[in-house]
Structure formats: structure tokens, C-alpha cells
Amino acid sequence: MPFTLRSLALAATLAVSAGTVSAQEVTLRFQHFVSPKSANPTHFMDPWAKAIEEQSGGRIKVEIYAGMALGGKATSQYDLIRDGVIDGGWVIPGYQPGRFPEAEALELPFITPKNTEAASIAAWNFTQKYLLDDFADVHVIMAHLHGEGIIHKKGPNPESLEDFAGLRLRGPSRPATMLLKELGATPVGMPVPAFPEALSKGVIDGGVVPWEIVPSLKLHELADSHTDVAGDYSLYNLYFIWAMNKAKYESLPDDLKKVIDDNSGLMAAAWAGRAHDTGDAEGKAVVAATVNPITEISPEETDRIKDVGEKVIAAWIEEANSKGLDGAALVEDARTMMAEGIAAQAASN
Template sequence: MTNFTRRSVMAGIGAAVALPAYLKKANAAEVTLKLHAMLPAPAPMNTQFFEPWIKEIQDASNGAIAVQLYPSMQLGGKPPQLADQVRQGICDITWTLPVYTPDRFPVAETLALPFMVTNAEKTSVVMHKLMDEFGQGEYDGIKTLAFHTHDGGKLHTRNGLIKTTEDLKGLKLRAPNQATGELLASLGAETVFFPVTEMVVGLSNGVIDGCCLPYEVVPAFKLQELTKFTSAPAPAERGLYANTFALIMNQRAYEGLSDDLRGVIDAHSGMALSERIGKQFDTFEAKGKQVVIDQGNTIGEIPSETLSEWREKAAPIYDKWIEKLNASGHDGAAIVARANALLDGAA
């Protein structure tokens, strides 16, 4: 073997030794992470977010990380159990709503109060900042990957637009969470709480007159066929409500990865991911609205003066929430004030 050849071989060996572990095992997964999801496989959250995100992680790790998606609660249990499932290691990653376990993650629930949403992208960034500043201890023992919200909810009804408080009186409405239900009840509506999957039956048989949901939910449940009117806040106003979401990972699964592979997870999580999911939900929202338009339904605007009246009615709900945050060891007034400031554009 010539000196040139020998040097080339040795250099190649040295380079191989220097490569990160995941590059030396291209296309051979070192670890497979189980992602447990509540929605059916065809849901846009799975096909348009999770599947591309999973592929990005796989490609960035050169195949060393595989993520297996289990939709429709295939690993068992019910959606409110997902946070515990990831903590216990039943799954490695999950996507869940803090409101599914009321009062357990109060900082993360704060933006689910009425009128705490602009659009999904901006409000998701606000939520991530709020959690960084006040909510780090809420997910103790869990690796948090992203936080986000959907766009503001609208009132979808069978028999007429909602433009005044009087229009709500006596309406039977399915509420999306406890705080929004309290607000609607204070305005004269009769609110009921049941899973969104039961909402279709309720609208079909007349048990409820409408519901409060974002447009993005419309296509999945064919709300454009079950309701004929949508009432949305005036464009300059905040949305009626938004539920909050957390993308979380088992801490032991994260810490068990090599430094290189933890770096891959870190590069595909955090503030940028929260913003990205929020932007994705704004896209879902636009598509849902177009479905309503194409159906020929009537879309109306809830005037600013009506919304001002409703926001005054929401004041006791905020006070009650501040007390709840205080009881959890937080400065409730500071959290709510900071959330409002961020929504209004503070840095």
C-alpha cells in the first residue's frame, strides 16, 4: 500500500470515528419514540403537522430517531389522560389540552379565558413566552416541546345571527371550556358541556341551538351543514376564546438520547415550533371559513359595542382565575396582566 493510499485510508477511518453516532448509523434507528395523538389519522393536525414534523426529525437525525404516530388514542385511555401517559412513559410524546385536566396547569390554561386571543400564530407565541416566564414548574418532570392555541372561536347557530346580548337569551349552546361557558351563561345562554364528538348529534336532534368553536373545526364535523349562521367578532377585536395546547415529551426518553440526538429534538422544538403550529392553525382556520362560505351560510359580525359589554361581564371570571393562580403559588394578577400586555404587542 502506498503512503498516499495508507494516509487516505487512515484519514477516512479518522473521519468515521469523528462522525456523530447518528450519522454512522444512517437509516438504522437507534431509538423509536411513540407519539400518542387523540385525533383520527386523517385529521389535518396529523397529516399537515405531525407527519412532516416526524420526517424532519428523522431526516435531521439521519434516520437515528424514528417517531411512530399512534392516532385515535390507539395506545389506550382517553384524551384527559395523555399528560399522565407521557409522564409515565406509556408514550414518549403527546399533544394535549391543559383544559382537559382543569386547574392542573393553571398558567397554561390562562389563555383559554374569554377574549385572550388575537390569531393563532401570535397567541401561540404569547403562550410560549408566558410559560417561559411563569409556567416552567407546571410541567416538572416533563420535557416541553411547544405551546400553542387555535384561532378565536365563533358562534355557529342554526336559526340566526348573534349581534346583541339579547340574541343569546335562552339559546342552548355547547361551550368549549368552563370559562367560556360561564361567560355565555352570564349573558343569558343555556350552556351545556359534552365532548365535541357528541356535538353533531346535539345539533342534529335540536338538543342544542349552536356552539362556540373556531372555523377550523367546521369541516371535520360538517358544521356548515348543521348550522346556517356564523357570528364572528369585529375584525379589530380579540376572539371570543381559544383553547390552549401543549406538545410534551417524556423527560426520561429525552435524557436517554445522546447529546447529538437531544440536539435534534431541541432544534425541532421551542418558540419557533410554537409559532409554526400557530401559523398552521391559522391556515386551518382560513380553510374552514371557506367551507362555510362555499356552503352559502350567513356570516355576520358581532359589533364592538356588544363585545365591550361581554368583556365587562367577563371581569368576575378573570378575578376568579387570578384567585386560582394565587392558590397555586403564582402571582395571578401579574400573569393575567402580562398575558394581556403580550397580546397587545408588548415585547
């Protein structure tokens, strides 16, 4: 066969191969560590997977596995995605203390509004500015926060700063445990799946989680009281990313990458935030149907707790500076972006 004909034949073969790749069916296995009935899986992950499947014309199938069903621990989720053990999933960077220090700025006391959609818009903007380099070995689809942090405990609700003294309370992240310690409690760091057993066995007196996770953890049965702080800002928060294995994402043809991209970024962050706002309302309603008291610490006592929170923030800034970061700028930007997130969310409604 003459060279030119051989070249044409090869080109035709490559064209057929490219057509086959672009028409391929892809299965993506995503994993998380909570009940499939909790807020994010119900109101974000499952609808997100459905949107991907529909917009790809069925060429992408997304399988969502709850409760770490594919293996590994919640604390290792980032590495499972990075290493390709799973194609994607839900990550709490704070479950690996010290590894992603800049992200902690979003988890400090009273930084985030109780409006989770607004807070998650801010979280995505903060991620874009500061954190993409930290997560460079995965493909970040979006970032978000959960809802307002509530104190759930056995026994009566705390009414004053002094009521925290000596309590053994579960905290999800380093900033949260820093705050609990400054409040006089004994903080116990643990991932959320371990919380119910620790509470039922009396290892801890209580802990902090948002309303939405209460029903799936059965905290309305295990705890006796549920307490929030006064005002529009949360006692603490927790930062999440929804991420995908980088090589898996890059292996997709451009049109399928676009399907992922069209369901990523700011819109997905706001979507996840709304999921948690919805879940918080549902979770709080479950508690309200029990005899457990739902209380709010008075504005005066909340101000005292805020003062303690400012000490935590100051200590965090000093520590961040010692690591070569600009701690004050990180905190200032987090606060500014939260205010901008509130404005952006209000403008969209």
C-alpha cells in the first residue's frame, strides 16, 4: 500500500477510535461517609448524579455509595480519591488536622452565617482564591459548608459560658476543638460516624453537629438537649469538597468533561448549601416532635462565647503566621466573602 494510502487508512482508523471514545459509557463511583437519607446525599449528591446522567445522554453513570461502602475511612477520603481507589467523593479536609491549614479559616468561631447557601457561595470563592493549590492532586468539583453548628448533649442544655466547664464534647475539626477547649470543655476529636456510639456509651457528654444529620445519627434519641447560640452567625462550621480523581476526569472526552463542568463551581456550591438549609429544617422538625428541649443561649451569654471565639481566632492567626501564611488576611477575606455571599444569595432570590 502506498504511503499516502496507508496514512489515510491510519487516519480513518484513528477517527473511528476517537468516535468510539466520545461515545463511550463511563461509570463513576463516588463515596461518602453518612447515611443516604441525610441532607447532602438526598438533596445534592443524588440529584447531581441524576443531572450528570441526563445531561450526558446516559453516557455517564454515577453510582453513589453511602457509609464508606467502597472501603476505607472517612478520614482517608481525600487520599482514596487522589489514588484512584474511588472515582470521587465527599471530603472533609479538617479530618486530617494540619494538612490543609488555610481551609481552617472557614471553620473558625462565628465566621459563617447560618444561611448555608450564602456561606457555601463564600466557601467556593475562598477555595478559588486560596485552596486550589492545596487540592491540586484531585479535581475539585465544588466546595461548601454545612449548616449552623448545634450543641447536642445528654442532660440539660448549657445556658452560660460556665456550663461548658468539664463537658466532654465531640468536635469535628481542629478549630472546633480549639473553641471547645477555650470554653472549658474537654474536646474529643472524631469523625461524625463515630459520634452516636461514643454518646450512647457515655464516652462523651455530647458534641456539635448541624441539625440535618440528627435523624440519621438518631441524636434525637441519644441526646436530651439541643442548643444553638443567638444571632445570625454559627458557633462553628465545617468545610467540605466534592472532588474527583484527577486522572479519571482528564480521561473523559471534552464533551463529557463539559457535563461535569456545567455542574461544578459556584452553582454546585450554592446547590449544596441549599441542600443543607433544607436538611437543617427537616432535622430540626424531627427534634421538635420529641420532648427534647430546643434552646438558644441568650444574646448576653452568646456575646461572652463570641469573646472566647475571638481569642481562638487570634491564636489561629498567630499559628498561621508561624507557618508562613497571612492569618489575618485569611480571616478578613473569609469574613468579607461571607458578607458578599449573603448579598449574592439575596440577589438571586
